[in-house]
Amino acid sequence: MKDDDPKLSPAAGRRLSQYLRVLRGDRGAGTVSSESLAKSVGVSAAQVRRDLASLGHLGQRGVGYDVTLLADAIRHTLGIHREWRAVLIGVGNLARALLRYRGFAEQGFHIVGLFDADPAKIGTSLERLSIEPMENLVKRVQDLQAELAILTIPSDAAAAIAETLATAGIRGILNFAPTLIRTPATTTIPIVSVDLAIQIEQLAFQVQARSGARVVE
Amino acid sequence: MKDDDPKLSPAAGRRLSQYLRVLRGDRGAGTVSSESLAKSVGVSAAQVRRDLASLGHLGQRGVGYDVTLLADAIRHTLGIHREWRAVLIGVGNLARALLRYRGFAEQGFHIVGLFDADPAKIGTSLERLSIEPMENLVKRVQDLQAELAILTIPSDAAAAIAETLATAGIRGILNFAPTLIRTPATTTIPIVSVDLAIQIEQLAFQVQARSGARVVE
DNA sequence: CGTTGTGAACTCATTCACAGCT
DNA sequence: AGCTGTGAATGAGTTCACAACG
Numbered sequence: 134m135k136d137d138d139p140k141l142s143p144a145a146g147r148r149l150s151q152y153l154r155v156l157r158g159d160r161g162a163g164t165v166s167s168e169s170l171a172k173s174v175g176v177s178a179a180q181v182r183r184d185l186a187s188l189g190h191l192g193q194r195g196v197g198y199d200v201t202l203l204a205d206a207i208r209h210t211l212g213i214h215r216e217w218r219a220v221l222i223g224v225g226n227l228a229r230a231l232l233r234y235r236g237f238a239e240q241g242f243h244i245v246g247l248f249d250a251d252p253a254k255i256g257t258s259l260e261r262l263s264i265e266p267m268e269n270l271v272k273r274v275q276d277l278q279a280e281l282a283i284l285t286i287p288s289d290a291a292a293a294i295a296e297t298l299a300t301a302g303i304r305g306i307l308n309f310a311p312t313l314i315r316t317p318a319t320t321t322i323p324i325v326s327v328d329l330a331i332q333i334e335q336l337a338f339q340v341q342a343r344s345g346a347r348v349v350e
Numbered sequence: 351m352k353d354d355d356p357k358l359s360p361a362a363g364r365r366l367s368q369y370l371r372v373l374r375g376d377r378g379a380g381t382v383s384s385e386s387l388a389k390s391v392g393v394s395a396a397q398v399r400r401d402l403a404s405l406g407h408l409g410q411r412g413v414g415y416d417v418t419l420l421a422d423a424i425r426h427t428l429g430i431h432r433e434w435r436a437v438l439i440g441v442g443n444l445a446r447a448l449l450r451y452r453g454f455a456e457q458g459f460h461i462v463g464l465f466d467a468d469p470a471k472i473g474t475s476l477e478r479l480s481i482e483p484m485e486n487l488v489k490r491v492q493d494l495q496a497e498l499a500i501l502t503i504p505s506d507a508a509a510a511i512a513e514t515l516a517t518a519g520i521r522g523i524l525n526f527a528p529t530l531i532r533t534p535a536t537t538t539i540p541i542v543s544v545d546l547a548i549q550i551e552q553l554a555f556q557v558q559a560r561s562g563a564r565v566v567e
Numbered sequence: 568c569g570t571t572g573t574g575a576a577c578t579c580a581t582t583c584a585c586a587g588c589t
Numbered sequence: 590a591g592c593t594g595t596g597a598a599t600g601a602g603t604t605c606a607c608a609a610c611g
Contacts, residue, residue: 143552144472144497146556150547150551154552172528211554224442226443240551301462304557305554305557313390327544330451331371333436333524338427338428339522
């Protein structure tokens with residue numbers, strides 16, 4: 134087992150997620166063309182073909198791509214063909230929103246533990262999960278067999294906690310704290326940051342630039 | 351007034367937001383170097399210089415960039431040197447989280463109206479704002495002088511509402527619905543979509559690819 | 568000196584255009 | 590005929606390396 138994927142840029146990864154979303158709607162239609170996928174997502178047909186070709190030969194010339202087959206292939210290369218267990222750190226409104234968000238469970242992402250620093254919250258329950266103190270974090274991560282962590286703490290403790298999580302065996306972090314987490318080179322694990330302020334700043338930027346063109350990202 | 355910016359890629363826009371975030375922390379230090387900014391954000395120093403040079407000549411050779419001057423320049427090109435008024439559509443947990451999120455107000459983004467389709471919620475208040483029925487949307491957007499809309503509705507009504515918003519004079523949409531909004535060519539306004547499921551999928555992807563390298567984006 | 572600004576080289580990503588299957 | 594896969598051409602974005610300047 135050496136270099137299984139040829140190559141796959143991060144941008145290409147995002148597009149795969151988008152194709153997958155479209156395919157979910159097309160369940161039933163036996164087959165799709167690069168052209169139709171392209172229109173739905175807003176990229177060129179050539180782009181779609183290039184992306185999909187990199188997953189192996191799963192299109193049929195003159196016909197198109199088998200919907201369920203393609204969806205499976207994408208799920209496989211994205212690594213979401215299996216279940217992922219995640220802990221949620223910092224139980225505020227955002228955490229509540231994520232807990233109730235159907236999209237996660239549907240794609241096989243399961244939140245299996247809640248942690249918070251606020252003593253008042255410890256012991257209370259949410260969606261069948263009891264909120265635990267931060268001290269338990271390292272030990273419980275192992276018990277729960279969680280591989281991912283979602284950080285929804287308001288601010289600056291993020292970096293320290295990220296460090297702790299890495300040593301606890303967490304393999305990836307989805308970070309909502311508006312802090313740039315500087316991973317300290319040693320225990321470097323993937324971090325995907327969603328900074329809500331940056332998103333709305335980007336919107337303002339696009340509006341101001343009055344580029345009539347639709348930009349979706 | 352013709353082509354004011356020379357050019358500014360969307361990726362460059364995101365980086366500007368990140369530099370700005372770092373600068374906020376460095377308030378006090380009179381000056382920063384491209385090198386230090388680069389390290390904080392995780393890009394190359396040459397990249398930083400290239401980005402900042404496009405905003406005009408505001409670095410001093412041998413010295414660096416004046417922190418407050420630079421921050422102002424970035425805010426200006428991003429279009430966040432002024433206030434922006436936004437309405438929030440769909441008042442669930444996510445909306446509550448956004449309302450309480452300090453990052454918005456700090457950057458001059460003010461939520462000035464709440465709307466929901468659920469009759470049970472109409473009339474109740476949240477952070478001094480009373481929740482209004484969707485029927486009022488078009489009329490109220492004008493009164494409130496809102497330019498942006500934040501969509502936090504759970505699902506598929508998104509596309510229709512986006513259409514309505516565009517005709518109501520909204521100039522940009524921050525969309526949290528996990529739907530690809532297909533703007534109908536006519537009334538095309540900028541849409542920035544934040545799809546939480548896609549974010550966690552990307553995380554799983556990176557973890558699976560076990561590319562030890564930190565990817566922050 | 569130290570640090571910016573920038574031409575030139577280079578790498579990565581996207582589009583073109585068409586041969587090759589079905 | 591229709592639609593994919595892909596080499597070649599193009600374009601965008603990034604790094605190199607160094608002259609220019611306080």
